[in-house]
Amino acid sequence: MKEKILAILCGSPGYISGEKMSQELGVSRSMIWKVINGLREEGYQIDSVTNRGYRLVLVPDLVSSEAIKPLLKTKVFGRAIYDYKEVDSTNIVAKAKARDGAKEGTVVIANSQSRGKGRLGKTWESPAGKGIWMSIVARPRIPIQEVSGITLVAGLAICKTIRRTTQLPAYIKWPNDIVVNGKKVCGILTEMSAEIDQVNYVVIGIGINVNTTSFPKELHKTATSLKIESGQDYMRKDIIAELLMAFEAYYDQYTKGKGLSEILDQYKELCITLKNDVRIINKNEEYWAKPVDIDDTGALIIDKKDGTRKRIASGEVSVRGIYGYI
Numbered sequence: 001m002k003e004k005i006l007a008i009l010c011g012s013p014g015y016i017s018g019e020k021m022s023q024e025l026g027v028s029r030s031m032i033w034k035v036i037n038g039l040r041e042e043g044y045q046i047d048s049v050t051n052r053g054y055r056l057v058l059v060p061d062l063v064s065s066e067a068i069k070p071l072l073k074t075k076v077f078g079r080a081i082y083d084y085k086e087v088d089s090t091n092i093v094a095k096a097k098a099r100d101g102a103k104e105g106t107v108v109i110a111n112s113q114s115r116g117k118g119r120l121g122k123t124w125e126s127p128a129g130k131g132i133w134m135s136i137v138a139r140p141r142i143p144i145q146e147v148s149g150i151t152l153v154a155g156l157a158i159c160k161t162i163r164r165t166t167q168l169p170a171y172i173k174w175p176n177d178i179v180v181n182g183k184k185v186c187g188i189l190t191e192m193s194a195e196i197d198q199v200n201y202v203v204i205g206i207g208i209n210v211n212t213t214s215f216p217k218e219l220h221k222t223a224t225s226l227k228i229e230s231g232q233d234y235m236r237k238d239i240i241a242e243l244l245m246a247f248e249a250y251y252d253q254y255t256k257g258k259g260l261s262e263i264l265d266q267y268k269e270l271c272i273t274l275k276n277d278v279r280i281i282n283k284n285e286e287y288w289a290k291p292v293d294i295d296d297t298g299a300l301i302i303d304k305k306d307g308t309r310k311r312i313a314s315g316e317v318s319v320r321g322i323y324g325y326i
């Protein structure tokens, strides 16, 4: 009933009476009233005037399966979407679904997360309604050591999507952040379950600050949102749909084609880590180095000041650029 009433409201340029809707749908006027109130609670702004009826004024920026699916042209990714008002972490929910047999392409999305996760036990701020907090289940038939490349695939898809939908100068900070004007707008958390010789599933968690206008004090210098950078509000569902389509295309190239090599040129062009010296930080040492390349396993190649060349696999160390604080 909700969908039918919404369809009528969307198709009516002016006011439409409750009487007319109840006749058209064969239900009572009090039923119409109840559904309209339910829609208002979900964030739809519906004007009502005595003797004229109802008028849809504003469609909320919902990240529901119903809102996203009509925009998708994917074959696999986003065919099943589980949406929640709040979860602890979409990665936790997606991993549970994957363990229960969820198919490749399953997407878990939440309006807010109470315990959003970063890497290594760090937290991810996920305020209600402000960003895209979603996780994608993948079941790639690739060797375990190639799974880390999926973070690069996701990074490229996100970076391109942000550029396409906002025209902002987004760049990839290798391996798992997207930055705009030197600040972090998105983080990726890839988790995997595998046997000795085969991948069971991979969960790609993506957090994008979309319409966020303020951050906790400790993130002021490092975090930003699409809205802060452009001054505009965005519909999250549009970005999600674009992102899933871009991800599917690059993922197919990665898993069915020749690995990273086909998309590496595009990746490197958008990889800010390659553009300036980087600070390499690991448990025992910290030093400046010159980034040289990203190889086709997704590793960062650097030259140390003493001239020695080193290959750094993602996740091994922390890499900071000189362009910002992150």
Ligand code: BT5
Pocket: 088, 089, 090, 091, 092, 113, 115, 116, 117, 118, 119, 120, 122, 123, 124, 125, 126, 132, 133, 134, 135, 176, 177, 184, 185, 186, 187, 188, 189, 205, 206, 207, 208, 209, 219, 222, 223, 224
């Ligand atoms: C990441 O970790 O950047 C991965 C973030 C992944 C979040 C998504 S949301 C959907 C899915 N479900 C989850 O539970 N997680 C994924 P890392 O590189 O470790 O960065 C974490 C650090 O970023 C924190 O320690 C903060 O300093 C900073 N941070 C936290 N929240 C932020 C935000 N909203 N925007 C920018 N920076 C943030």
